[in-house]
Amino acid sequence: MSSVQAHLPALQVVLPLLGSLFAGFVRREATGFALALAVSWTAAVISAVLLWQVLQGGPISYHLGGWPPPWGIEYRIDLLNAFVLLLVAWVGAVTMPFARRSVAFEVDEGRQGWFYCMYLLCLTGLLGITVTGDAFNAFVFLEISSLSTYVLIALGRDRRALLSAFQYLIMGTIGATFYVIGVGFLYLVTGSLNMVDIAQRLGSVPLEQTRAVAVAVAFLTVGISLKLALFPLHVWLPNAYAYAPSLATAFLAGTATKVAVYLLVRFFAVILAGSPAFGPLQLADVLLVLSIAAMFVASAIAVFETNLKRMLAYSSLAQIGYITLGIGIANQAGLTGAIVHLFNHAIMKAALFLVLGAVFYRIGSVKLHDLAGIGPKMPLTMAAFAVAGFALIGTPGTSGFVSKWYLAVGAFGHSGWLLVLLIVASSLIAVVYVGRVVEVVWFRPPSPLAETAREVPPSMLVPILVLAGATIWFGIDTRLTADLAGKAAAMLLAAVR
Amino acid sequence: MSARPETLMLAAVVIPFAAALAIPLFRRAPNPREAVTLVAAAALFLAVLSLLPSVLGGARPEWAGVTVLPGVAFAFAVEPLGMLFALVASALWIVNSIYSIGYMRAHDEPRQTGYYVCFAVALGSTIGLAFAKNLFTLFLFYEALTISTYPLVAHHRDAEAMRSGRLYLLLLLGTSMVLFLPAIAATYVLAGTTDFAAGGILSGKASGALLTVLLLLFVFGIGKAALMPLHFWLPAAMVAPTPVSALLHAVAVVKAGVFTVVKVIVLIFGVETLSASGQSGWLTAVAGITVVVASLVALKQDNLKRRLAYSTVSQLAYVVLGAAILTPISVIGAVMHIAAHAVGKITLFFAAGSIQTAAHLTEVSQLDGIGRRMPWTMGAFAVGALGMIGLPPTAGFLGKWFMLAGAMQTENWLAVAVMVVSTVLNAGYFLPIVFRAFLRAPPTPEPGHGAAQERAPAEAPWPIVAALTATALGVLALFFLPDVPLALARMTMGR
Structure with missing residues (x-):
């Protein structure tokens, strides 16, 4: 037992990888689903155990193949990535039961096996990015998750899914290239790929080489920002979310951008910890401005979207803006807000996209006017x-x-009233786009399509209700979310100072 | 009653929500469905009433609750002001439920199950707000109250109802999120807590200018208090069925607004802190302008419900005015006025709904001679109107008396002038209605237009008449037996 326990960090990644391989060989829908379900839940349990271990005994360092860092690849799990692992694995596990009917309905007959194969591969990549402590290994997992995501999007039946996947492929490849160039520069300066090691070596970088580090930071920031869809590098996201199969959208919205945000935070922490000289780079200010732009512009676009999947996609962009805003604020409350919103937003967005998946399953449309009056037909x-x-x-x-509270308190401490007012004012736009849907769905007479709609079967309903329930649960009981996020934020800030 | 006060307090919060869950189970059987509402209303009132002796005896039941954020918990505590508010709201829920049954059935309204569910949630939110231990919990129920009453405003689902619903939601959610929430966050940053405490929690924590900004954010952020220029939602909300206007937009929702304003002034800022930094002047002016302007607008309204709505805007500003004078006696007046106006205004709305039900009239100009056909309704209306003007022997007199005393004491002549002018204006828009109803001859019916039916005394269904008679008696009773509200008001100010 204890021998298994010691290898949990590797198993977290290896199990989904093997699962994916197997699903790829078998390529049968039923086997694929069973495999994906089993692997998702095992990964969820492993992530919970890992978090528990970190809480009990501090950061875990796992040496892949027994090679000690900085030569070998180190999987390093501290509070921050244990928290993100938990999020990714559990969003995957909770949404998985939804997949069976949804995928059967939305993906062509012969390709359903591929869906599960790619899903597991994507899970592998996302968990891998999170768990690894090696900058290049993170690149490998980044590519694994990206490539499988392109396929997942392209599996959508709408022909525009192909174009969206291609669009994302171009942008994603640019992002990944920028990332690897950034890592290359860091390697040039420090001679290391291990993040902890890089942080230590950066401290003794001679002055004339700090420009190389600055270039590395620029490439890394732009590269990762493409993946996390920071405004204005977001253009791939709305189409990708809109035309991918519903389950893929829900899973990706809950996990992919969040993992990219995690990677950004991790690199900022590594670089700032190693070399406080990068304060003057004004990265935080750039991040603040872009985040605020995202919060307002994307929300405003969401107000006018009539395709609800696109509307939620734009809403995601705005919400990512809140997360990066918290990173830019960079004080205890602000960073806590960013990390806790990363978690909270993942859950609420997964719930919302699953609802759209359920609606699509019943009426075959996610256009606002087709949803008129569907509320009383599908009340839960x-x-x-x-x-x-x-x-x-x-x-x-x-x-x-809870997220907004921390962000507001952080903003108040950072620059006073103005930033607080911007945060709350942009939330007001969310009132408009959410309120509009609620009004049409509940208060309008039913559309021809909605007339015959009825509640979805339990395998789809339960994941939706669990996620929606979680948004309320984590609004009252914040021991898991805000407390952990607060500790993670304190850890990051302590390392930086 | 041997139940512990803490248990009673939690029961009071839970009962309406439990009712909201139970009502849909009986959606196909109207009688048991309404029975659920009535039983819940009675149980709630009993629970609140049984709390009263211990609160009057000085007990302050508390439930420490769940810590949501460091220093901020989802928690409840009963203090005298909240006790009074809960008492008024729960007592009137019983009466209003009886009235609702008569009204909704007489009008054959659609979607009645949803109506009663939203009503129960709104009441639960009101009680939660009254018993909130801190600003966070209060804010939670404040928003829940907005959201649960939105479907009631949009009840008719036609274009006008939807438009009003949107305005209602945007204005109330908007002000609360953009102004109220930042004020709460700033309070938390300054004081490290948001708990209500006697004497306030901000004394010595903020400069005069910051106090002004905070108070501005609070006063306008609490949009439910309907201070001008953020009052538009209230007349718009009148498209709702009349029982909604009566209990929610004369009592629960709007009183939640002024209750919160008073609570913030007394228990967050502290009256001494505010008066020491000279905040009384501008707040008196803002409230005073609202009192007078809203009364002037009310004068011009021909639609009865809209006239009542503007009267509510004006009377709510009275409560804020009483608090703005910033002396203990005027705050006692403000608290008394919360109770007095609640009972009076619900009577007036009940009467308006009764006229609408029995005679299908909605405009003031149509009411000639209506008093002869509907003596109970218009009698109650007259009593309510006297209460609004503030004449003895009605409850409205007491609140105004204390406020006037406070204004004289602090030589706040602006406040005195506002009260005098507005009393004249109140008389100006209420007395003509009573005059028309009783002293003018009814319009001669056109021949062949059901003449006999027009002239016969035709009161509304009995639940409606019973409800409005009960509240009219309440207006009088509060004048003769003001001990309980007065004691609670005094305890609010710690004397």
Whole structure:
């Protein structure tokens, strides 16, 4: 037993990888689903055990193949990435039961096996980026997750899915290239790829080489920002989310951008810890401005979207803006807000996209006017939409409020009233786009399509209700979310100072 | 009653929400469905009433709750002001439920199950707000109250109802998120807590200018208090069925607004802190302008419900005015006025709904001679109107009396002038209605237009008449037996 326990960090990644391989060989829908379900839940349990271990005994360092760092690849799990692992694995596990019917409905007959194969590969990549402590190994996993994501998007039945996947492929490849160039520069300066090692060596970098580090930071920031869809590097995201199969959208919205955000935070921490001289780079200010632009511009676009998947995609961009805003604020409360919103937003967005998946399963459309009056026909599903929507707004009693509270307190400490007012004012736009949907869905007479709609079967309904329930649960009980995020933020800030 | 006060307090919060869950189970059987509402209302009132003796005896039941954020918990505590508010709201819920049954059935309104569910959630939110231990918990229920009443405003689902619903939601959620929430966050940053405490938690924590900014954010952020220029939502909300206007937009929602304003002034800032930094002047002016302007607008309204709505805007500003004078006696007046106006205004709305139900009239100019056909309704209306003007022997007199005393004491002549002018204006828009109803001859019916039916005394269904008679008696009773509200008001100010 204990021998298994010691290898949990590797198993976290290896199990989904093997699962994916197997699903690829078998390529049968039923086997693929069973495999994906089993692997997702095993990964979820492993992530919980890992978090527990970190809480008990501090950071875990796992040496892959027994090679000690900095030569070998080190999997290094501290509070921050244990928290992100938990998020990714559990979003995957909770959404998985939804997949069976949804994928059967939305993906062509012969390709359903591939869906599960690619899904598991994507899970592998995302968990890998999170778990690894090696900058180049993170690149490898980044590519694994990206390549599988392109396929997942292209599996959508709408022909525009192909174009969206191609668009994302171009942007994603540019992002990955920028990332690897950035890592290359860091390697040039420090001679190391291990993040902890890089941080230590950066401290003794001679002055004339700091320019190389600055270039590395620029490449890394732009590269990762492409992956996390920071405004204005976001153009791939709305189409990708809109035309991918519903389950893929829900899973990606909950995990992919979040993992990229994690990677950004990790690199900022590594570089700032190693060389405080990068304060004057004004990265934080750039991040603040772009985040605020995202919060307002993307929310405003969401107001006018009639395809609800696209609307939620733009809403995601705005919400990512809140997360990066917290990173830019970079004080205890602000960083806590960023990390906790990373978690909370993943859950509420996964819930919302699953609701759209359920609606699509029943009426074959996610256009706003087709959803008119569907509320009374699918009461539980649409109530879940309202609850998660309120969380998006930041209504007290939902998890969104907790995030916004920390962000507001952090903003107040950072630059006073103005930033606080910007945060709350942009939330007001969310009232408009969520309120609009709620009004049409509940208060309009049913559309021809909605007339015959009825509640989805339990395998789809339960994941929706669990996620919607979680948005309320984490709005009241914040021991898991805000406490951990607070500790992680304190850890990062302590390392930087 | 041997239940512990803490248990009673939590029961009071839980009962309406439990009712909201139970009501849909009976959606196909209207009688048991309404029974659920009535039983819940009675149980709630009993729970709140049983709390009263211990609170009057000085007990302050508390439930420490769940810590949501460091220093901020989801927690409840009863203090005298919240006790009074809960008492008023829960007592009127019983009456209003009886009225609702009569009204909703007489009008054959659609979606009644949803109506009663939202009503129960709104009441639960009101009680939660009244018993909130800190600003966070209060804010949570404040938003829940907005969201749960939104479907009630949009109840008719036609274009006007939807438009009003949107305005309602945007204005109330908007002000609370953009102004109220930052004020709460700033309070937390300054004081390290958001708990309500006697004497306030901000004394010595903020400069005069910062106090002004904070108070501005609070006063306008609490949009439910309907201070001008953020009052538009209230007249718009009148498209709702009349029982909604009566209990929610004369009592629960708007009183939640002024209750929060008073609570913030007394228990967050502290009256001494505010008066020492000279905040009384501008707040008196803002409230005073609202009192007078809203009364002037009310004068011009022909639609009865809209006239009542503007009267509510004006009377709510009275409560804020009482608090703005910033002396203990005027705050006692403000608290008394919360109770007095609640009972009075619900009576007026009940009467308006009764006229609408029985005679299908909505405009003031149509009411000639209506008092002869509907003596109970218009009698109650007259009593309510006297209460609004503030004449004895009605409850409205007491609140104004204390406020006037406070204004004289602090030589706040602006406040005195506002009260005098507005009393004249109140009389100006209420007395003509009573005059029309009783002293003008009814319009001669056109021949062949059901003449006999027009002239016969035709009161509304009995639940409606019973409800409005009960609240009219309440207006009088509060004048003769003001002990309980007065004691609670005094305890709020610690004397």
